[in-house]
Amino acid sequence: MRPTFRSLRRTLVSALGAVFAVLAVQSPGAAQEVDPLTYEEARIAMDAAEAESRANGWNLAIVVTDAEGVPLYLRRFGGAGARFHEIAMGKVYTMLQTGMSSGEYGRAVREGTMEPIEGGVTFEGGYLIRRNGVVIGAMSASGARGSEDAQVVRAGLAAIGLEP
Secondary structure (H helix, E strand, O other), X not given: OXXXXXXXXXXXXXXXXXXXXXXXXXXXXHHOOOOOOOXXXXXXXXXXXXXXXXXXXXXXEEEEEEOOOOEEEEEEOOOOOHHHHHXXXXXXXXXXXXXXXXXXXXXXXXXXXXXXXXXXXXXXXEEEEEEOXXXXXXXXXXXXXXXXXXXXXXXXXXXXXXXX
């Protein structure tokens, strides 16, 4: 059966509506050009996060990614299982899909204000990296309690002058 003009029009209107909805929720700064996260910034953030982790005796997997979720820097300390790397990357995926920190996403799911996403990680310890309101990357840690993972990531972000 061939599609009618009315069904094609309805499909087109729905598709355009979805595009405009996505554009409407992007931050006003999204169209603005900002410098991407650099390898040097990722290294500085990682070094500070590692120092915080070691000072507290936590063996973690820590990852810093670009805005697409591709790792720029990864460290997995001795004693941190491979699973922790998977969880840290899951936090990155969750943040980039939802636009929220992994802890905020977890709270929203528990409170019922958001439906869970497939593969979403609800533990604290993952933050988006923004410059002038634009997401330029993500940083997450896994291997300790969620609040401790978050503490390590915040130390890393503070070292490059950015806050979660």
